[in-house]
Amino acid sequence: MAGVQFRVMTKEEVAVAVAWAASEGWNPGLADAECFSAADPEGFFCAEADGRIVGTVSVVNYDDRFSFAGLFVVDPAYRAHGIGMQLYRYAMRHAGSRVVGGDGVVVMVDKYQQSGGLFLHYNNARYEGIGGGTMPAGLMPVRGVNFDDLAAYDAGHFPAHRERFLRCWIRQTGHYGLAQLDSDGKIAGYGVRRVCHTGHKIGPLFARDRETAELILNGLGAGIPGEQFYLDIPVPNAAAVALVQDRKMVPVFYTARLYSTRDPVPLPLDEIFGVTTFELG
Numbered sequence: 001m002a003g004v005q006f007r008v009m010t011k012e013e014v015a016v017a018v019a020w021a022a023s024e025g026w027n028p029g030l031a032d033a034e035c036f037s038a039a040d041p042e043g044f045f046c047a048e049a050d051g052r053i054v055g056t057v058s059v060v061n062y063d064d065r066f067s068f069a070g071l072f073v074v075d076p077a078y079r080a081h082g083i084g085m086q087l088y089r090y091a092m093r094h095a096g097s098r099v100v101g102g103d104g105v106v107v108m109v110d111k112y113q114q115s116g117g118l119f120l121h122y123n124n125a126r127y128e129g130i131g132g133g134t135m136p137a138g139l140m141p142v143r144g145v146n147f148d149d150l151a152a153y154d155a156g157h158f159p160a161h162r163e164r165f166l167r168c169w170i171r172q173t174g175h176y177g178l179a180q181l182d183s184d185g186k187i188a189g190y191g192v193r194r195v196c197h198t199g200h201k202i203g204p205l206f207a208r209d210r211e212t213a214e215l216i217l218n219g220l221g222a223g224i225p226g227e228q229f230y231l232d233i234p235v236p237n238a239a240a241v242a243l244v245q246d247r248k249m250v251p252v253f254y255t256a257r258l259y260s261t262r263d264p265v266p267l268p269l270d271e272i273f274g275v276t277t278f279e280l281g
Contacts (some may be wrong), residue, residue: 017056062160070279120165126253131224142177199228205274
């Protein structure tokens with residue numbers, strides 16, 4: 001399509017991409033744009049036509065080895081003109097030689113693999129629950145945990161160090177996190193709840209075992225009695241699947257986790273009970 005231009009989005013325009021994600025039914029957090037921008041200010045891209053933004057995508061570089069792609073939306077009036085793939089390829093140059101991850105729509109997996117240079121590794125599932133209950137003993141606010149310890153623990157459950165993002169994520173307005181420490185003062189797990197366009201999302205939820213994950217989940221749910229919340233789990237984690245099923249939570253959405261390599265990405269999936277965000281990994 002003639003007259004289309006591609007460029008890096010400004011920090012203020014990242015909010016446009018998040019709003020479009022909301023319009024697609026992906027239910028992002030109300031304050032996501034600020035923390036997304038903090039992760040990589042140069043990692044958000046748009047297509048412009050007729051004097052306005054008609055497509056968005058992010059390729060966030062966390063370090064010199066790993067990137068994550070998301071927020072890939074094209075205005076319905078401009079689809080079927082090849083704009084999306086041109087924008088995607090323009091943005092992917094930002095990743096360079098890094099391994100790129102992404103959560104894609106399941107029905108689009110063949111296209112991602114054939115044209116996007118990505119390969120299916122496993123599926124994630126979004127489950128819906130209702131908050132309530134009492135705050136269990138043995139938890140502490142995540143903001144009270146030594147940040148260096150938290151960042152190191154987080155990096156053991158994510159393909160990269162992401163201190164800039166994490167610092168914003170745990171301190172953002174509308175976000176609330178809890179952690180459990182073991183008898184030696186080491187982090188056994190932590191989780192963060194945030195306000196979204198509909199209800200709340202809990203992510204990440206990292207824990208050494210189901211018991212710890214459920215304790216943190218109970219604590220985060222206790223603060224939102226009667227309100228909807230969503231937890232995105234990696235389906236290969238059998239303990240996470242059992243956890244949501246035993247709680248009678250309802251599956252509402254699935255994604256395909258893809259990477260730009262066929263090789264396994266070294267993640268302890270058995271300790272990932274909640275993905276941080278489908279947009280940024």
